[in-house]
Amino acid sequence: MSQLLTYVLLGLPYGCIYALIALGLVLTYKSSRVFNLAFGAQAYVSAVVFYVAVRSGHWPIWAAGLVSIVVVGPLLGLLLDRLLFRHIRVAATVVKLGAAIGLLLGIPEITQVIVGTQPQDNPPSLFLPPSWVFKLAGTRVNGTEVSTVLAAAIVVVGLWVLFRFSTLGLEMRAVSESPRMVELVGVNSGEVSSVAWMLSSLLAGLAGVLLAPLFATLDSYNFTLLLIAAIAAAALGGLASFPWTVLGAVAIGVAQEVMTGYLPLNSVLASGLRPALPFVVLILALLFHPGLRSSQDEGDPLASCDPPPLRAVPVKAHREHLIDLSLPSLFTPLVVALAIGSCLTWVPQIWVGVITVGLTYATILLSLTVLTGMGGQISLCQATFAGIGAFAAGQLATHLGLGFIEGLAIGAVLAGVLGLLLALPALRLGGLALALGTLAFALLADNLLFPLSWVGNGQSGVYVPRPQIGPISFAGTRSFFLLVLAVLVICGVAIALLRKGTTGRFLAAMGGSEVAAGAIGINVHWAKMTAFVVSAVIAGIGGAMYGSYQGAVGADNFNTLISLLYLVLVVTFGVKTVAGAVNAGLAYAVLDHLLASAPSRFGGLAALLFGMGAVAFALHPQGLADLFTARWKDQLDRLRHPWHGRETVEVS
Amino acid sequence: MALLEAIGIAKSFGGIHALSELSLRVEAGEAVGLVGPNGAGKTTLFNCLNGVERPDTGTVIFAGHRIDGLPIHRRARLGIGRTFQRLELFSGLTVRDHLLVAERVRRGGGRMRVWRDLLDMGGPTAQEQAGVDRTLDLLGLVPVAETVVDALTLGQGRLVELGRALAGEPLLLMLDEPSSGLDTSEASELAGVLNKVRHDSGTAILLVEHDMDMVHQVVSRLYVLDLGHLIAEGDIDKVLADPKVRSAYLGQEV
Numbered sequence: 037m038s039q040l041l042t043y044v045l046l047g048l049p050y051g052c053i054y055a056l057i058a059l060g061l062v063l064t065y066k067s068s069r070v071f072n073l074a075f076g077a078q079a080y081v082s083a084v085v086f087y088v089a090v091r092s093g094h095w096p097i098w099a100a101g102l103v104s105i106v107v108v109g110p111l112l113g114l115l116l117d118r119l120l121f122r123h124i125r126v127a128a129t130v131v132k133l134g135a136a137i138g139l140l141l142g143i144p145e146i147t148q149v150i151v152g153t154q155p156q157d158n159p160p161s162l163f164l165p166p167s168w169v170f171k172l173a174g175t176r177v178n179g180t181e182v183s184t185v186l187a188a189a190i191v192v193v194g195l196w197v198l199f200r201f202s203t204l205g206l207e208m209r210a211v212s213e214s215p216r217m218v219e220l221v222g223v224n225s226g227e228v229s230s231v232a233w234m235l236s237s238l239l240a241g242l243a244g245v246l247l248a249p250l251f252a253t254l255d256s257y258n259f260t261l262l263l264i265a266a267i268a269a270a271a272l273g274g275l276a277s278f279p280w281t282v283l284g285a286v287a288i289g290v291a292q293e294v295m296t297g298y299l300p301l302n303s304v305l306a307s308g309l310r311p312a313l314p315f316v317v318l319i320l321a322l323l324f325h326p327g328l329r330s331s332q333d334e335g336d337p338l339a340s341c342d343p344p345p346l347r348a349v350p351v352k353a354h355r356e357h358l359i360d361l362s363l364p365s366l367f368t369p370l371v372v373a374l375a376i377g378s379c380l381t382w383v384p385q386i387w388v389g390v391i392t393v394g395l396t397y398a399t400i401l402l403s404l405t406v407l408t409g410m411g412g413q414i415s416l417c418q419a420t421f422a423g424i425g426a427f428a429a430g431q432l433a434t435h436l437g438l439g440f441i442e443g444l445a446i447g448a449v450l451a452g453v454l455g456l457l458l459a460l461p462a463l464r465l466g467g468l469a470l471a472l473g474t475l476a477f478a479l480l481a482d483n484l485l486f487p488l489s490w491v492g493n494g495q496s497g498v499y500v501p502r503p504q505i506g507p508i509s510f511a512g513t514r515s516f517f518l519l520v521l522a523v524l525v526i527c528g529v530a531i532a533l534l535r536k537g538t539t540g541r542f543l544a545a546m547g548g549s550e551v552a553a554g555a556i557g558i559n560v561h562w563a564k565m566t567a568f569v570v571s572a573v574i575a576g577i578g579g580a581m582y583g584s585y586q587g588a589v590g591a592d593n594f595n596t597l598i599s600l601l602y603l604v605l606v607v608t609f610g611v612k613t614v615a616g617a618v619n620a621g622l623a624y625a626v627l628d629h630l631l632a633s634a635p636s637r638f639g640g641l642a643a644l645l646f647g648m649g650a651v652a653f654a655l656h657p658q659g660l661a662d663l664f665t666a667r668w669k670d671q672l673d674r675l676r677h678p679w680h681g682r683e684t685v686e687v688s
Numbered sequence: 689m690a691l692l693e694a695i696g697i698a699k700s701f702g703g704i705h706a707l708s709e710l711s712l713r714v715e716a717g718e719a720v721g722l723v724g725p726n727g728a729g730k731t732t733l734f735n736c737l738n739g740v741e742r743p744d745t746g747t748v749i750f751a752g753h754r755i756d757g758l759p760i761h762r763r764a765r766l767g768i769g770r771t772f773q774r775l776e777l778f779s780g781l782t783v784r785d786h787l788l789v790a791e792r793v794r795r796g797g798g799r800m801r802v803w804r805d806l807l808d809m810g811g812p813t814a815q816e817q818a819g820v821d822r823t824l825d826l827l828g829l830v831p832v833a834e835t836v837v838d839a840l841t842l843g844q845g846r847l848v849e850l851g852r853a854l855a856g857e858p859l860l861l862m863l864d865e866p867s868s869g870l871d872t873s874e875a876s877e878l879a880g881v882l883n884k885v886r887h888d889s890g891t892a893i894l895l896v897e898h899d900m901d902m903v904h905q906v907v908s909r910l911y912v913l914d915l916g917h918l919i920a921e922g923d924i925d926k927v928l929a930d931p932k933v934r935s936a937y938l939g940q941e942v
């Protein structure tokens with residue numbers, strides 16, 4: 037009994053921190069319909085500021101705490117709201133998620149560019165130091181734990197009072213229902229949502245600073261992982277209920293520690309299941325919480341009373357990406373042929389290698405073209421499918437002596453099977469819920485599947501051979517380039533054919549409206565399963581080609597962050613077109629290669645740039661090039677006709 | 689035998705009884721109206737009939753099949769077409785694409801055929817294009833045929849939904865407030881189109897509508913719903929003269 041109590045007490049601080057982050061998530065989701073996946077990154081920023089102020093600046097703890105939590109946190113939230121999130125409230129879910137993931141990847145990188153990459157060991161604690169220990173019910177409790185629980189309790193009570201008894205709280209609750217309705221009674225809903233953002237970012241900052249001493253060193257990945265536990269708690273509360281969110285968070289934190297205590301030591305269960313618990317809870321909550329299952333964004337109940345919004349609505353075929361490299365002149369058959377010919381002859385081997393990697397990325401990204409571009413389903417686990425393909429090809433070659441091509445085929449099938457397994461529960465999910473479910477699935481695979489010696493073999497990795505077809509070997513750089521290109525072309529042509537045919541039309545219909553697709557007789561479940569399987573197969577093929585290029589791959593080549601990066605890449609370059617995937621793959625490979633030689637603090641700059649690309653796309657879906665030409669024309673018109681143009685609203 | 693026969697449909701959301709023990713029938717080729725104040729349960733009834741929602745109790749028989757256990761797409765393929773009160777368009781697709789999708793479903797079945805798409809081109813056939821052109825023409829959508837639906841007005845969007853449902857050549861067409869977003873002349877034009885469709889193809893119509901002029905132009909029989917209960921049914925003029933109906937729904941205006 038007292039042993040159980042020990043574990044409960046150990047889990048409580050974690051639970052409280054999950055609760056703080058989860059409350060912030062729910063707060064911003066309710067007030068601006070954005071699921072802020074960058075929340076962990078925001079917590080990280082405050083933790084770093086606190087660390088630097090105390091350790092390098094030798095500030096007193098209270099000043100550092102004040103600046104990092106009360107100034108930096110809300111300021112960051114205010115900036116994000118003003119510059120980004122309030123403008124994309126009604127954007128497509130994939131765009132909102134792309135922007136949030138862009139921030140998730142980008143914010144830690146910016147932080148590292150500013151403060152450098154030297155490890156931040158032994159983070160200081162805000163209130164009581166960990167060395168301060170006392171006994172509670174026979175259990176040793178240290179100061180950090182006590183202060184964490186106290187701070188969280190104060191915040192939760194404070195929030196409850198704010199929401200229950202203040203006008204501001206009432207307004208926030210109202211804005212979450214309908215900003216338009218609130219504006220009609222004369223409240224500035226923009227300001228209310230800013231307050232919600234600042235408040236939630238303050239919570240993120242507090243959580244970050246409180247959390248830091250529980251780790252040996254500051255690492256943004258830890259914060260992102262904790263975010264998942266918070267997301268699970270928020271899902272238990274249906275992304276809406278504050279009390280259930282807090283209860284769920286504390287329960288998850290406590291359950292994790294209790295599991296650690298009672299599961300046999302050094303077993304796969306203990307090492308894999310404890311970190312995986314939040315992901316499992318998240319998946320279950322998504323599947324069984326009545327309010328979440330069909331979380332197609334409801335939007336504003338007053339929306340249908342409005343005239344169509346005055347935004348630039350694409351009238352004809354429209355552009356769906358930020359950077360349009362597929363200028364006709366760039367991609368004429370002649371130019372492509374020249375480029376391929378050059379790669380086969382005079383281009384230095386190292387650059388042929390870079391382009392080859394780019395083409396394997398492109399193949400993997402094509403899987404998102406099918407699933408997200410054509411079917412409107414958001415997946416955050418494409419790297420998992422790619423990993424299955426690569427590991428299968430490698431393991432089958434190593435252990436059964438199969439050739440690469442056979443391994444690739446089996447790997448693709450296995451990925452497809454996994455895609456089907458994932459699709460079955462996913463049939464019940466849509467929109468944001470599906471994205472979160474696939475995210476949890478990817479993290480589950482990271483923790484339980486990839487470390488297994490017969491799958492990804494953990495950090496040691498798996499050896500993947502170069503292909504040999506009959507007498508022809510593709511071991512050379514240039515011949516392998518040709519094979520990768522052929523595979524990409526086959527996948528690309530297959531997708532183009534699907535898009536033109538019944539499959540493409542039905543998927544587009546399903547992506548537009550699942551109810552309406554069903555109501556005209558489309559079997560939506562079948563369509564979704566097909567999309568998942570085709571997508572997983574393509575990702576598996578691409579992953580195997582990537583593995584074969586690298587020669588050896590491990591769990592780190594296909595972890596969840598890579599999945600997130602994939603989504604950001606295709607959102608930036610165009611999720612609807614084959615050209616978008618090819619451009620994204622090539623651009624990422626080239627940039628990554630160029631930055632590899634830069635100083636280490638700039639090492640993650642590629643992720644940062646593409647993250648910002650996704651954010652920019654969210655703000656200007658018509659594409660940056662169009663935006664600039666429009667501005668320029670506008671200026672020109674004003675010079676010509678200085679007397680009007682001020683009041684006119686541009687609708688293109 | 690009636691084309692559609694719903695018996696004892698009940699549906700509640702938490703504590704709200706949206707529909708209580710409601711029965712309704714539509715004969716083949718008949719036009720029936722369904723009216724009632726906001727929140728009466730009209731949309732919920734539509735959802736239970738076409739499979740968006742599953743009723744708590746009740747039986748639905750359509751064209752001789754018991755359909756209340758069937759998924760939405762199976763009911764559609766038996767011949768139930770509908771439009772939505774809150775537009776459910778395939779955003780990103782053009783008006784023509786909407787109709788092409790529906791044509792392809794009718795001709796090819798509701799399943800996708802990955803292998804056939806990979807082998808032949810699977811693009812729109814001449815027959816499909818001809819069918820689409822007919823529907824566009826019927827609804828006056830020819831000028832916006834190549835427009836992406838996100839750029840349409842609410843009224844045009846309703847017409848696209850109607851066209852999409854018509855392209856499936858349904859036996860029963862369920863329309864949820866088709867005239868909201870249209871002006872008076874457009875509404876009466878729409879009434880004309882509905883009468884023409886019913887006359888030419890024998891499609892039965894179940895119409896939910898607040899615009900009583902339009903109801904008069906289209907239907908001959910009327911059901912009146914209030915708070916999930918059926919309060920009157922029968923010949924339209926008789927029903928509208930019923931004092932119970934007038935107090936529950938029409939208020940002072942008639």
Ligand SMILES: Nc1ncnc2c1ncn2[C@@H]1O[C@H](COP(=O)(O)OP(=O)(O)OP(=O)(O)O)[C@@H](O)[C@H]1O
Pocket residue numbers: 701704705706724725726727728729730731732733773
């Ligand atoms: N998904 C749902 N969850 C909870 N309550 C619902 C749901 N759908 C409908 N309701 C409730 O059921 C009742 C009937 O709603 P319904 O939309 O069917 O009415 P209606 O007759 O179509 O009204 P209107 O004329 O406004 O369209 C209402 O009280 C509504 O709030």
Ligand SMILES: [Mg+2]
Pocket residue numbers: 730731732773864
């Ligand atoms: Mg309704």
